[in-house]
Amino acid sequence: MSAIIDFLNSILWGYVLVYGLLAVGIFFTLRLGFLQFRHFPEMFRAVLGSGENDKSGITPFQALCTSLASRVGTGNLAGVAVALSLGGPGAIFWMWMVALVGMATAYSESTLAQLYKVRNDEGQYRGGPAFYLARGLGVPWAGAVFSVCLILSFGLIFNAVQANSIADAMQGAYGVPKLGVGLVVAAMAGIVIFGGIRQIARVAEVIVPFMAGAYLLLAIFILVMNITAVPGVLATIVGSAFGLEEAAGGITGGVMAALLNGVKRGLFSNEAGMGSAPNIAAVATPDPHHPSSQGLVQALGVFIDTILICTATAIMILLSGVLDPSSGVTGTQLTQDALTAQIGSFGDDFIAIAILFFAFTSIIGNYSYAENAMTFLGLGHKLQLNVLRAAVLAMVVWGAMQSVATVFNTADASMGLMATINLIAIVLLSGTVVKLTRDYFDQKKEGKVPRFHAAAYPELAGQIDEDIWSETDPG
Template sequence: MDTVIGFLNTIFWGYVLIYGLIAVGIFFTLRLKFVQIVHFPEMFRAVTRSNTNDRSGITPFQALCTSLASRVGTGNLAGVAVALYLGGPGAIFWMWVVALVGMATAYAESTLAQLYKTRNDEGQYRGGPAFYIARGLGLPWLGGVFSVCLILAFGLVFNAVQSNSIADAVQGAFGVPKLWTGIAVAALAGIVIFGGIRQIARVAEIIVPFMAVAYLLMALYVVIVNIGQVPAIIMLILSSAFGLEEAAAGFTGGLAAAMLNGVKRGLFSNEAGMGSAPNIAAVATPDPHHPSSQGFVQALGVFIDTLLICTATAIMILLSGTLAPDSGVTGTQLTQVAMSAHIGWAGPYFIAVAIFFFAFTSVIGNYSYAENAMTFLGLGGRGPLMILRGLVVLMVVWGAYESVATVFDAADASMGLMATINLVAIVLLSGTVAKLTDDYFAQRRSGRQPVFLAEAFPELRGRIDADIWSRR
């Protein structure tokens, strides 16, 4: 079994997804006429509006915060450090590039999730890749495969991984035994997830802005204190991106190492194209009442995750002067050492607290995706959801003190399969995304507030919920 899982991960993460995610990002960037750059201000307009008359969904801001809860995890601290250690400063440039094209992919998949969303038995919006695979492509069985992979990877195993990161950080900084940390995190997570997606959204919209702003303010402080070095650091990133500075600095691998590690960090962190964030994008009530509106919200999520938070970590590490080739200091340890250089003894404690918030919000964000998948499988009733919530809590406790590589590798394989399915689906449905985008901006140009009406798209009849999209 280990051999099979290892082979699948080599195929998915060594070939299919590394190149596929970038190719799809470039494809949507070109097909949608650089929508993420030309219409960047639209992202902020879409997230700050809120239709309070529709109680079936959560607000766009809550959807953004919930998706960021999942996106912003330990990878934003430890993962960036690993990318710098293995690929040198140039890895950050390629991380920026992949995030920039990934914003177009995130826009496309979340727009489709909005378009094909439905209501569950309680009248709440549910949707995601499984729904547009089933309804848009007419392949419900493939939507079922996607949903099972999502539940296994995001709903269960990745939450154990996040819990393990919290336990490691807390034990290292405060000496608390891992099991007790796991129990505490499980109790806190249980309080949130047993309240369902609405409770998760309410908690996320409070915690996520707080943790993101606090982390970015620390980075801003570091930049201001070291402002004289900043231009040199920016030039180092740009020149190293093409292997021009690597040999002199002692890094090996040059362009290939910088590109590979930067691309991986960007892809793994922002999740654009993975098919995860669209699950919460579908739950939102968009304002304007158009599927493209929520697409812009989730494109902004990629920008915040990678171009702001990951960059903040990278800049703090590079300004500290603690990045050294072949030193063996990497991951969370490198980030802690860097913070110690900036703020002294408080550095490791700051990183431990940051990891707690980043990882804890990932747990509740990941669960929200799994609940959508349960709805697609016809298991959205109270009983099955209570079982899922119980399993999530147990996985958090287990993950705090166990690290079974085979289980984690199996989750990577599951995520690789679901991401591959999602990429194929959104490319096949790209014509619909392009038409929706044109419709949105045609209305903008005419001076009207964009509104999507099902009757204007007869080719979608019978595939979308006409009741949702027939009301102004």
């Protein structure tokens, strides 16, 4: 099995995605006229103006928090440390690049998810890449393949990754047995996920802002403590990215090591282009009532995840001086060592608690994506969902006891398969994204509150649920 996983990773990450992700991000950045930079303030408006939802959906703020629950996890703590160990400080620069161009990718995939969403048997919104593959491109078999990959990767494998990080952190800080950690986390997650997506959204909108805010406040405190060293650290990140400071490189050194590890860990963290966040974006009732609105919200999620939280972790590690690729210390342990060097023994406790919150919310967020995929496959009924929930909890316990390398390699392979399918789909549907974007901002220029009018899109007849978009008042 490990040989198969290694082969898939060598193909997907050595050739396809390391260039494909950047290429698609650049493609959408150019085709949408640098939307993520020109309309950055509109992203906040789309979130802050979203105080209401209807009985069929959740609020855009809840959708943002749920997607951040999935995004903000081990990739922000353990993953950044792995990137630094294997690719050197330059890996962080490439994480930034993936995020900045990835904001356009995230906007596009979530806009499409909104456009092609449907109502399930209970009248609740569901959607995502599987739905725009089937309804927009007319390839339902590809939607089925994507859904299976999503369930396997996010519902199962990625949740094992999150549980692994929690177990490592708790064992390192308090000596708690990994099996015990896995059982407790599974019990906590079970209480939430058996309540469905609405329950997950309610929990996420409370926990996510708190945990992200606390983490950023600590990072700011450490930056202020070491303010004179910050310019040098930033210079090292940029210099290493282009091979100008080879001595600071990772184990393999060089530009390609920085590029490869920065892209891999960047995508694992912010998920732009992977096709995961669109699944929760489709569940939201957008405000304004236009598909592009939710696309803007999810683009902001990429910025928060990578440019703010991942950067905070990287700067804290680099300022601490504990990074030594030859030592073999990486992952959660490296992040804990960095905090301990800065704020004493409380560093171990803080990272253990942060990992617990970050990874726990990722588990429930990841499950919400898998539930969407089950709906597409016609398995969104109570019995089938309960089987999935039990399998998710079993993977949490299993993942708590596995090695970091095994879990991360498996996650890389499954994530790569998903991303490849999704990237092809959104490029093929890019014309629709462009038209939606122009429509949204043309209405803004006219002083109107943007609204989607299905009649203006005759080419979409029979592909979208016009009843959803014909409602003048979703509430």
